[in-house]
Every structure is written in C-alpha cells, then in structure tokens.
Amino acid sequence: MTDEPKQTIQAKVLEEIKSGHLLMRPKWRFALNLALFAVGMALALALVWYMVSFTIFILHDSGAWFGPSFGPRGWLAVIGSLPGVIIFLAILFVIVLEILVHHFAFSYRRPVVYSLGGIMLLVVIGSAAVAKARVHERLTSYAERHHVPMMAPLARVFRGRPNAHLFPGTIATTTENGFVLTTRRGDFIYIHISQSTRLPPGFLFAAGDKVMIFGDRMASSVTAFGVRPLCPPRQLPPPPGCDE
Amino acid sequence: MPDVTDEAIAAKVQAGDGESFGLLMERYEAKLTRYARRFLLNGEDGPDVVQEVFIKAYVNIKSFNPAKRFSPWIYRIAHNEFINAIKKRQRSREMLLSFFEPDIFFPHPLAKESASGEAERASLRAELEKNLNKIGPKYREPLVLYYFEELDYREIADVLRIPAATVGVRLKRGREALKKIMPTSPLV
Structure with a gap:
C-alpha cells in the first residue's frame, strides 16, 4: 500500500521523460536568467543613483542644501524641500535592488542588514560621484535649451519650486539695515539684517556677493535669521599696523 | 549504484542520460515524501507535489552545479513547491512576507x-x-x-x-x- 505512490511517481515521471514530453531547459536559459538579474540590478542601481543625485541637485539649486548651516530651523527647511515623489521612488528601487540581490547566496546567507548596508554604501558613493560630475546641471540645461520631451517639463517642475525660507541670490546694493538681493529669477528682495541675524564673523557685504539668506518672507522683504556667503567671504581688512 | 554520488548521477542526467534520473528519484522519493508529509501535515496533495518536485528538478537540472551538493538543491525545489501548495490550500499570506x-x-x-x-x-x-x-x-x-x-x-x-x-x-x-x-x- 505504501509502495504504490512511490511506483506511480517514478513511473509517471520516467514515462514523461522517455516520451519526450518532459525536456530539460538548456543551460543558456539559466545563463540568460542570471544575466537578466544582473541587468536588473545594474538598472535599479543606476536609477537610484540618478534619483538621489537629482535630489542633491535640486537641494543645491533651491539653496536648501545650505539649510543645515542655519541650525534646526534650517534642517526643517531642507526636509520641506525634499522632492517626496523622487525620494519614494528611490526607496522603492532600493527595495527592488535588495530583493534582486537576495537571490544570490552571498546575500541570503547573511542578515539583510548587511546587504542593505552594502547597497546604501554603493548608493551614497555613486550618487555623490554623479552629483560631483554635475551631470544633472548639464542634462537640465540641455533639456531646457532643446525642449527635450519629458525631461524639460520635469526639470521645470522640480527646479521651479523655490524654498519658502531660503533665498539664494546676489547682493544688488547695500541699504541702511541690510541689502537688496537679486534672486536667480531676477526678482528683488529687501533683506533686513538685525542684531539677532546670524552672520559669519568678519563678513562684509558688498554688491556682487553671492549669498544665501535664511528668513521669513513678507511680500518683497525678508527678515533674515541668517546669512551665508556662497563664495569665499570677504574679510575685514586687518587693523592698521598689522599689514604683512 | 550505491557508491555513485548524487552529484555524479546529476551530471550524467545533465549530459543527456534521462534514465539516470530514475536513480535520483529512487534515492529522494522516500525522503521528499516524508518531508512533504511532515511539512504539509499529511495533505492529500503530498504525492502530487512530490511528483511536481521531480518534474521541476528534471526540467531545471542544468541549473545544478555538480561541484555543489545535490540534496540542498532538490530540497530547495521541494521547499518552493510545498510553499506553493500551502498557499493554494490556505490562501495564507504568511509565507509571502x-x-x-x-x-x-x-x-x-x-x-x-x-x-x-x-x-x-x-x-x-x-x-x-x-x-x-x-x-x-x-x-x-x-x-x-x-x-x-x-x-x-x-x-x-x-x-x-x-x-x-x-x-x-x-x-x-x-x-x-x-x-x-x-x-x-x-x-x-
């Protein structure tokens, strides 16, 4: 009674093999499968690199990158500037990448935290390299100049979102209690400097200086909580008698 | 052929000797049936699932590396088939997670x-x-x-x-x- 299924299973499978109904998959199918996994992983990694470096580019572009130098309120400004959709997609692709990597013994034999850590390291290094190579700056300006479908509107959507508290621009002229800032869009904003404004020590304002302002905007004026030079700061001249 | 290793038999099957697959089935049928009975808890679908394991093993035998051990490879196929059987039976999401x-x-x-x-x-x-x-x-x-x-x-x-x-x-x-x-x- 117990031997019956044994005979049946073996006999059935062998019969299928002999009749030619059951065929071995050729080796190239498995090689192709492996290659597809590798391509999938490379593609997912490239997409994550693209999205993370694009986020860095947007933060630089909106000035939010400099937010942390203005303290906790600056950090909040950075968080508010993050492109949520892109961050969500990047996280999604990191999960996809982890699932693909988990297919291989070197990954599943170790805790997930190790492979995830390795992926994060690759993402940070790769994204920093892409951001440093100014790939997005070139791509965006190319897309805008040549009106590339999809890319140009996408760049406009993300680049055209100025931060509510961070204002990068160039000092047009100094005033009694601050200066007039020309924004990248060509608008003029009156910047009010008070005693509570955080300024780099020894910083002298002058027309033409590129600066980042952190503050609250009211119509066309901003009460500055902090000012940060975007170029090397102009220092006070040394006191008389201290010339080198 | 008691002295011939599973890996050597699998290599013969890979080379086109389909009949040698019968030897592998002989060696693993009792084990896999037992494994199915204990994992699937005497499910009536046990013999069908074991048969499906052997079919999958034969179809995919060229993905097996004879330099590695055969038993974890066939148990992996069995594991996947058993999980599918449990999912079909219980419509449980436990394994998916x-x-x-x-x-x-x-x-x-x-x-x-x-x-x-x-x-x-x-x-x-x-x-x-x-x-x-x-x-x-x-x-x-x-x-x-x-x-x-x-x-x-x-x-x-x-x-x-x-x-x-x-x-x-x-x-x-x-x-x-x-x-x-x-x-x-x-x-x-």
Missing part, C-alpha cells in the same frame, strides 16, 4: 549544532513527530529539515534562503514552541 521577517534582518550569534547521540535524536524525533502539527510552518520546516532530513545549518540556510544563524534561531524557537506544548520535552 518571509523576506521581511525580522529574524533574517539583523545578525544573530551562530548557535552550535547539537551533537546529541542517535538514541537521544530518535527520542526527539518521536516527540516532534507527534507534535509537528502544533508548530507553525515557519518553525516546523527547519525542525523537519534538521531532525528528520539531517541537513546541517548551512544546507538548511540554502534551502530556505535565510542566514545560517537564523536557522539556529528558528530551531531554538521551534524547540521552545514544542516545550510550551509539552513541558516535559527534552528538546530544550
């Missing part, structure tokens, strides 16, 4: 494999056999593979695609579950 299990996420110290004697193992097996149906599939499967199929941690890790340290954790939790069911159990 296995990738996100916390016990595969963080490192654990690797527990030593117990070097218990054959008499002790036999009594453990008898006790397990009676109570396997009371333990969830997550802990039941490593217990079956370790105590009945006599696979080591690394082989179980390859079958379940989880870290070897997690195998130790699941075995320990499985034994603890049994201890709760049977406080007099010598397993823990």
